Amino acid sequence: MASRLFPLDALRAVAAQLIVLHHLSVYGPVAEAMHRLFPLLTGWMYDYGRMAVQVFLVLGGYLSARALSAQESQLRRAAPALLAQRYWRLVPPFMAAVGFTLLASWLVAPVLPELVPSDVHLTQVLAHGLLMHDLLSVEALTVGAWYVAIDFQLFALLLLVMWALRCLPLKHQVRQWLAPAVVGALCAASLLAFNRMADLDAYAIYFFGAYGLGALLFWCQGWLPLARRAGLLVLGGLMAAALALQFRERLVVAALTAVVIMMWRGGSLPVWFQRHGQAPVQSLARHAYALFLIHFPVCLLVNALYEHQTDRADPMLDALAPLALLVAWALSNLAAVPFHRWIEAPLLRWRPQAQPMSRGVAVR
Template identity: 45%
Template sequence: MPLLDIAKGIACAVIVGHHLSRYGAMPVGAFPLAPDFLGWLIDDGRLAVQVFLVIAGFLAAASLAPDGVLRVDRPMARILQRYGRLVMPYLAALTVCVLVAALVRPWMSGDDVPASPSIGQLFAHGLLMQDLLGYEALSTGVWYVAIDFQLFVLALSLMSLPAMLRRSPVAPASRERWIPVALVLALAVASLTLFNRDAGLDDTALYFFGAYGLGMLAFWIGRATRASTWQGAIALLALTGAGALAIDWRSRIAIALVSALLIAVAQRQDWLSLAGRPNAAMPLQRLGRISYSLFLIHFPVLLAMNAAVVQLGPHAGWIDALGMAVTFGLSVAAALVLHRWVEVRPASWRAVAALFAALLVSGMLVSA
């Protein structure tokens, strides 16, 4: 689905731009050159993560239950497989970040550089539980990886429920396929109207399931065979989001709702494959394919470039702007390496263990 890759490429570029505009000395020097653009990235660039949440939900529904019935024989094995695929590039990027942070710490002060990690902090990150356990993040954006895993487990649990009730009169076989859809809709509504309005829950999947659930519902809506069913479902999706926004306006939910509606329409019109269309957006499509690696690896590149520019002493703002552009390019290059040598490799427990060990060793070395 190249159109989804393009959407991920654009969203990832905005998120990286958001971080480039917030951390280090370079954005301070470059800000007078483009105050409106950098101000927008600082204030609203983070909203692009909602696109990823919606697409993640869309792809989860496509993979786990394309027809509304769970197609996973061993849910626990699928959860472990998901964990392995997520953490292999994540652990590699964290190891790089721990080492780079230690190298630049003498030249950069403040909260931009993560402190030397503790052993508990390293284990918590490896288990994707750092926020739940109250540890400081070792890199920017690692919260999303933990939330993505929580959301996947929650979605799989919801869709596994009909199998538990299959022989019960509560869930006749003819209606089984609608139970996961109803459960996802109910939890999405609860998240949009209740959980997402409680900042104390932002370390949990409940806070983000509204956007994720909208993506899942968008996939199932796009699979409707009758035009009347599709029209009614798309109206229900729009009313669900509009009702949540009427209760409490949140830009992040507005972005998620628009993203879900656009994807549902694109799926219905068979635009996701871009069949027969010029491939002028190929660079964005390629960027989308490495977006996860780029999301993980750009922060240590950002730290290293900021430290290098600081060593130049007093300089003009255009040098900072150029440094930010170079940082983005180097981040893409690093992401290509991480994607090729780690992300696309088959997940194995031996590889996960080796990468986990590398993170622990690097953390203990820099903390010694």
């Protein structure tokens, strides 16, 4: 048997790999050579690989709603600790990865000056540590820095909604329905209006459509069959209206992610997959954040080595680019394992503690 969360693990594992491939098709001489050799393949990775972020947004909303719902009765007191816990979950590993990126940038600067920051200031580093780099229009020190900030903003917004409802003198049954209603309204506002305003992409409301969709999916699963079907029909209608208003491929990816989550019923996987495939998928999912953080320094180093060993004037040497890309991809996955084991996991053990949670549930 596979757990209810297995499709989330599978989606997270695949999305993390697509993000790495996307960045490998964007930055450096390896990407340039790959575009010359395989324009259709690398063009697809360039245009569509980044949409895997929508998978992370839907999963993030689902898991955050799951964790916060388990803490609902203690939210009035536990909200600050939960917010600090989320910050600690994201930022210390992120800043460690920024450090690795700056070290790699220093090493490759003589070869690839166009890929490294021209100058690094203490205020720039502090802005990253406070997750305010995009809000302050500060140059990012590593790829994906925007997502870490948005993830924290989205969690904070969902926590604020649930905390505010908990502070109101409402019956438990009323709050159970009011929370999805408020989150649904924010989700609709994002999908129909704010997500169409590109200048808002540094703010949570721009992305809350996909994140709120994940939260609403979690709540729908706990409803009675008739209410669940009605809720899913409303969500489907909302997504259809958003796409009719302005077709956005990223919303299609978010909707497909939701479909995969809802169609999974925790049934049996093939015996061969349980023996040989399930554990690797879960391992890839466990290391997904580490991979997301550490792959860019690896990308820089491999690109620098490729640039140093090849001559751009000789088109025949482009043939080495696929090998370089595969090496960068493999090394990124290998580097994620020690990064998770020696940096991310120990930091998780030191994070601030909220009130005791239901067994088996934790803020992701």
